[in-house]
Amino acid sequence: MVQVISKCGEPTIPRPMAAFGLREGRFRVELSPTPVGLRQIGDPFSIRVRPLSAVRQGHSDPRQSPPILTFRCLFQRFDLSMRVAFLSNESYIGWLRKKVGNGLILSPSVGAVIHDHQGRLLLQEKSSGEAWSLPAGGIELGESPQEAIAREVMEETGYAIHIHGILGVFGGRTFRYTYPNGDQVEYVVTLFQCRIIDGSGIPSDAETKSTRYFGRHEMPELALPYPKDDLFRAF
Template sequence: MTSANLRKAMKTYIQNLREKVGTDLLLCPGVAAVIHNAEGQILLQEKASGEGWSLPAGAIELGEPPEEAIMREVMEETGFPVLIDRILGVFGGKEFRYTYPNGDQVEYVVTLFRCRIVGAQKPILDGETKSLRYFSDADMPPLALPYPRSLLFGR
């Protein structure tokens, strides 16, 4: 069994914590990707849960470096292999609190990476992803977390 399959077979760190604390607020380290196409539009993921649109993003697992976490999350949620260009910023605090539809509360500390797609570009939608789409600054829907638009669009 590969380490990726083993990780999926095991409960995640967050799932284990949730069994102990229920839906109470958790501080959670996460990663998010800013990915642009040739026209400068940003790639967003529409959540299958009805939460709306977000950057490709997710939690960092125990023992996982943030750089590996963002590459894993983008691949899992989009099917796109990426390389990291640079860190755009680290965000957190009350503005980065979120309550999921099931009532789970989190306060994220997010490392925001600028990434670029490399290799085969075949979107694979997982159970978390309803659709993927590129948006311009003018037509981008609201996101659950308040990333600075100036960083999202490189102004």
């Protein structure tokens, strides 16, 4: 949860916001549009965050432009009488799980096939101890598949990518998966061929324990049964 509005205009950013490069401290937070302008679930809104010290000192240096964080509306309405309003950056799947529990759901998703100069495939090792995986994830409300794969690869590997093309779309019973907590999902995955164009290689997602390139004959078992011919198709 992100504390975004208070009457004094000086909410404290909680520790999870460090993922967006914000340190703990006192900040002025500006919401656009105002809560009254958010009509339905899925509406986008932005949060502009400025350190309170900069606000007090009247800093306006464009090189110190405050970050803008984009979230999605997950509420049907807002109680404007509250002293502090809370908006959520929770994922769509997280929101849906609160409605349906751990029953089977269908998840439109994306995955990335990324090779190094030796033709080896980039995989993600999960912090949870689950099987290795492609950089992949669910598509959020209002997000295109191309936007989703760029976001997922950056979060899980720390790399910016260029999308070369679509390898295929995969789904059905063989793409069902049960998580350690009992959540069941059937994925419909658009698989993209991608190449790295920038980035630190340092994941920002706590789900990633490590990343590593594998050759075709040293591949570990993957969480989902992608055809190897597609994973190692040259491009």
